[in-house]
Amino acid sequence: xxxxxxxxxxxxxxxxxxxxxxxxxxxxxxxxxxxxxxxxxxxxxxxxxxxxxxxxxxxxxxxxxxxxxxxxxxxxxxxxxxxxxxxxxxxxxxxxxxxxxxxxxxxxxxxxxxxxxxxxxxxxxxxxxxxxxxxxxxxxxxxxxxxxxxxxxxxxxxxxxxxxxxxxxxxxxxxxxxxxxxxxxxxxxxxxxxxxxxxxxxxxxxxxxxxxxxxxxxxxxxxxxxxxxxxxxxxxxxxxxxxxxxxxxxxxxxxxxxxxxxxxxxxxxxxxxxxxxxxxxxx
Amino acid sequence: xxxxxxxxxxxxxxxxxxxxxxxxxxxxxxxxxxxxxxxxxxxxxxxxxxxxxxxxxxxxxxxxxxxxxxxxxxxxxxxxxxxxxxxxxxxxxxxxxxxxxxxxxxxxxxxxxxxxxxxxxxxxxxxxxx
Numbered sequence: 001x002x003x004x005x006x007x008x009x010x011x012x013x014x015x016x017x018x019x020x021x022x023x024x025x026x027x028x029x030x031x032x033x034x035x036x037x038x039x040x041x042x043x044x045x046x047x048x049x050x051x052x053x054x055x056x057x058x059x060x061x062x063x064x065x066x067x068x069x070x071x072x073x074x075x076x077x078x079x080x081x082x083x084x085x086x087x088x089x090x091x092x093x094x095x096x097x098x099x100x101x102x103x104x105x106x107x108x109x110x111x112x113x114x115x116x117x118x119x120x121x122x123x124x125x126x127x128x129x130x131x132x133x134x135x136x137x138x139x140x141x142x143x144x145x146x147x148x149x150x151x152x153x154x155x156x157x158x159x160x161x162x163x164x165x166x167x168x169x170x171x172x173x174x175x176x177x178x179x180x181x182x183x184x185x186x187x188x189x190x191x192x193x194x195x196x197x198x199x200x201x202x203x204x205x206x207x208x209x210x211x212x213x214x215x216x217x218x219x220x221x222x223x224x225x226x227x228x229x230x231x232x233x234x235x236x237x238x239x240x241x242x243x244x245x246x247x248x249x250x251x252x253x254x255x256x257x258x259x260x261x262x263x264x265x266x267x268x269x270x271x272x273x274x275x276x277x278x279x280x281x282x283x
Numbered sequence: 284x285x286x287x288x289x290x291x292x293x294x295x296x297x298x299x300x301x302x303x304x305x306x307x308x309x310x311x312x313x314x315x316x317x318x319x320x321x322x323x324x325x326x327x328x329x330x331x332x333x334x335x336x337x338x339x340x341x342x343x344x345x346x347x348x349x350x351x352x353x354x355x356x357x358x359x360x361x362x363x364x365x366x367x368x369x370x371x372x373x374x375x376x377x378x379x380x381x382x383x384x385x386x387x388x389x390x391x392x393x394x395x396x397x398x399x400x401x402x403x404x405x406x407x408x409x410x411x412x413x
Contacts, residue, residue: 010294010295011295013295014295014296014298014299017296017299018299040357040380040381040413043355043381043383044355044357044381044383044413046318047314047315047317047318048318050314051311051314051315051318054311083296083300086300086303086304086307087299087300087303089303089307090302090303090304090306090307091303093306093307093310094306109386109387110383110386111383111384111385111386112313113313113314113316113317114383114384114385114386116310116313116314116317117314119310120310120311120314
């Protein structure tokens, strides 16, 4: 607990829990946020079906929160698990709404009930990822720390290599889909800039702010590309390169137009950078 | 003796829980209110043409399609027909994959000759119910 007190006390801890839940949810849920059938289901499924989907997700979320959870120090009572289930659902709602807004699947012209239905439908599976965030990403991070101690600490090459593997792992299933050109067509420059900012922010949050592992140890690494800011930017560049290669491999990259090419890479760069951050936790 | 750190922590977690309750209630509430508001009206459409623009030697006619009903329509087919003075006509079709109740979608039809407003007809010719 001394480490947590150092980083800013109980409010910081509560914020870290929320951040950890959101990043865990994104790691599991981002392929669904990039799936057009999920956008359409949210629009066309009636209220009864949407609420049923939420209820169907809330039960496993409760069980997972009770056994795994997204907090570093989860509650030990059933009531505590119920509280955390509500928090997990709220994290899923806000994160899904934010990504759908950034991808312009929801905009000012979307009627409120339709936007709420879309968010609910996406949030139902997303909340499962929130519920296991600490267990899965925390364990990956603990394994990474153990290996680092054994071999004298992760180097720049190991970090960036892990970022590339993590990025490929998450982006692989999205790269060949029609959603990439479809999303790119709807996004203008300012939205792409926001996507870049969110990708960098999430990548930084997963590794250096969400409290998954030995953040202090990572901050004290000495390589030029191993300071928090430089490592985040370098890992993002790696995620963009992996995105470009995957799009090229699946023949889904518009090589005739540079702005369109860059936009496609940035759009795939969001899930890739989240995967890359999770990969870096594991080394 | 109570641990002040643990007390503060519990307070922070209760605040997060309170905000979470509000968010969940708000999103679920919007869907519930919409559901309880009564039976949904079937899809219906209004179309509004904007001023025609010339670009690269072609004429672009923007049309805003609004679903004034409550239910979503899929595969909505919109057709623009231009009658020319010599009796011939041009048609252009567009398909909107999804249009939710209350949603507006902007379309643009492209013609080789200037479509005079009184000689253009834009209409919804078909749609599917999901």
